[in-house]
Amino acid sequence: xxxxxxxxxxxxxxxxxxxxxxxxxxxxxxxxxxxxxxxxxxxxxxxxxxxxxxxxxxxxxxxxxxxxxxxxxxxxxxxxxxxxxxxxxxxxxxxxxxxxxxxxxxxxxxxxx
Amino acid sequence: xxxxxxxxxxxxxxxxxxxxxxxxxxxxxxxxxxxxxxxxxxxxxxxxxxxxxxxxxxxxxxxxxxxxxxxxxxxxxxxxxxxxxxxxxxxxxxxxxxxxxxxxxxxxxxxxxxxxxxxxxxxxxxxxxxxxxxxxxxxxxxxxxxxxxxxxxxxxxxxxxxxxxxxxxxxxxxxxxxxxxxxxxxxxxxxxxxxxxxxxxxxxxxxxxxxxxxxxxxxxxxxxxxxxxxxxxxxxxxxxxxxxxxxxxxxxxxxxxxxxxxxxxxxxxxxxxxxxxxxxxxxxxxxxxxxxxxxxxxxxxxxxxxxxxxxxxxxxxxxxxxxxxxxxxxxxxxxxxxxxxxxxxxxxxxxxxxxxxxxxxxxxxxxxxxxxxxxxxxxxxxxxxxxxxxxxxxxxxxxxxxxxxxxxxxxxxxxxxxxx
Numbered sequence: 041x042x043x044x045x046x047x048x049x050x051x052x053x054x055x056x057x058x059x060x061x062x063x064x065x066x067x068x069x070x071x072x073x074x075x076x077x078x079x080x081x082x083x084x085x086x087x088x089x090x091x092x093x094x095x096x097x098x099x100x101x102x103x104x105x106x107x108x109x110x111x112x113x114x115x116x117x118x119x120x121x122x123x124x125x126x127x128x129x130x131x132x133x134x135x136x137x138x139x140x141x142x143x144x145x146x147x148x149x150x151x152x153x
Numbered sequence: 154x155x156x157x158x159x160x161x162x163x164x165x166x167x168x169x170x171x172x173x174x175x176x177x178x179x180x181x182x183x184x185x186x187x188x189x190x191x192x193x194x195x196x197x198x199x200x201x202x203x204x205x206x207x208x209x210x211x212x213x214x215x216x217x218x219x220x221x222x223x224x225x226x227x228x229x230x231x232x233x234x235x236x237x238x239x240x241x242x243x244x245x246x247x248x249x250x251x252x253x254x255x256x257x258x259x260x261x262x263x264x265x266x267x268x269x270x271x272x273x274x275x276x277x278x279x280x281x282x283x284x285x286x287x288x289x290x291x292x293x294x295x296x297x298x299x300x301x302x303x304x305x306x307x308x309x310x311x312x313x314x315x316x317x318x319x320x321x322x323x324x325x326x327x328x329x330x331x332x333x334x335x336x337x338x339x340x341x342x343x344x345x346x347x348x349x350x351x352x353x354x355x356x357x358x359x360x361x362x363x364x365x366x367x368x369x370x371x372x373x374x375x376x377x378x379x380x381x382x383x384x385x386x387x388x389x390x391x392x393x394x395x396x397x398x399x400x401x402x403x404x405x406x407x408x409x410x411x412x413x414x415x416x417x418x419x420x421x422x423x424x425x426x427x428x429x430x431x432x433x434x435x436x437x438x439x440x441x442x443x444x445x446x447x448x449x450x451x452x453x454x455x456x457x458x459x460x461x462x463x464x465x466x467x468x469x470x471x472x473x474x475x476x477x478x479x480x481x482x483x484x485x486x487x488x489x490x491x492x493x494x495x496x497x498x499x500x501x502x503x504x505x506x507x508x509x510x511x512x513x514x515x516x517x518x519x520x521x522x523x524x525x526x527x528x529x530x531x532x533x534x535x536x537x538x539x540x541x542x543x544x545x546x547x548x549x550x551x552x553x554x555x556x557x558x559x560x561x562x563x564x565x566x567x568x569x570x571x572x573x
Contacts, residue, residue, distance in 0.1 A: 041372075075265070076169070077379035080429060120429070122372070127161045131169060138210075152406035153427050 042080070042150035043129040045136070047116040047143050051088035052107070055115075062141075069139040073121075078132055082119040116143075120150065156204075163203045167196055170213045171295035176267035178220055179330045185274055186320035189292070191227070195220040268293075269384045270330050272377075276345040277328055284319040285348045286355075287312050293380075294373050304370050305355065342385075346394050346451060349377050353398050357405075358557070368405060375402050382437065389446020392437045396455035399434030400462050403427040415559055419467045431462045450486040453478055472502035489518045490526075497530055505537040525554035529564060545569070 049055075058066070073079040089106035096102075119136070123129045126149065133145045171192065178188035195216045209215040275288040290296045290304075298316065302309040333341040356370025378395040385391050407421035416422075438459055441452040457478045464470040479495035492515055500508025512531050521527045532547030548568035552561050
């Protein structure tokens, strides 16, 4: 089963840049998850205020630049995982958060194409 | 948090740690059976303590520590009881570990190497193929005997016995817990790849039963392949196998229709193929080729699968390339089944008559006498040539030869089908 995990937070709250130690710890964690055959793809997001919102309604496109007002949004990183079930995905996200030190993540099951 | 969720989380953590725990213990004790017993003791302790105390911050280290204490107790008790273990104890003592072995050193050495040793040992050629499969799923997959039994539709005691006998056989033969030396590496690796491939195939096209696929086995095989590719990155055929499995797994969503009936490759809705898995498969195939492994049997099969994966519509398939790949495959891995597949490719590239000529040569092949796909392919080619009566007889014969209920139905339907 595939699961998409992503971190949530206030896009306007200041974020300290990760320390070299954090990079190293996170790198080791990513390696562990890859070696376990769980991590299929991963990436990070550019800040939300650089995002673009596109709407289509009644034949009209509207393209909006940030910043956007949402209080809690998808920020930071994401990972596409393949695990046996949701319980295993939860365990991996717990390990991710423990590596990151703190944070809040969501997991959504990904349905097949 | 509910109790059920806590319990599920604990079981999941244990399963995730299981292979590394056993691998580390097997390295330390040099005895796979003993390692699994020690690991099991630690698991029992975890199941007793974690529900009340919570899962420890580093569950792997917790399990290792408990198993460590059991091992020390065991070696102390064994001095008088069992000469072999007493010897082991003395050897460890001579290494300077005395009766308090330095587990931290043994475990931090390199757990990846230990995992690789575990894979090679579980897939040792002295074991029967079903034993290798059961042992691999148990030790590397962390599946319970009940889960393995369910996946293979056999009674649980059968699997339990297979695992016990396999461990005894390894112990009786004094199989060392190690990655095989260079001169043994190729055949031993072939045995490992075969086990992973068989697990995948059992899930992909179940040999018996009502379910056409058992996706959990496919998923486990793909995971094992991905793990192995990380542990042995310099082996081209490992990447070849991973490429093959990723690409075949990409078709799983399209291989059955809404009613659960099988859908043949050329009839599949290719928009339902998993593009991420295809791209992972193509990347793995490129890795195999970069390592000069393009003529490996798995890499060749992956190359053929890649030809299908690259075609968004069946009519875009490069059949001439597939024929050429089957020709190389027939050279490096001669087999009547490969010839049958080559015949299908020839019929697609150069017409049904050309394919039928090769298939007709194969009907004399003894090993294909009871192979249901031979009459199935022959029926298909005859139908395309308008030889309807002969075609139906072939499909009827195919239906009698398969043990898989859904495949049987498919052939029976084709036997009754009229061409438009």
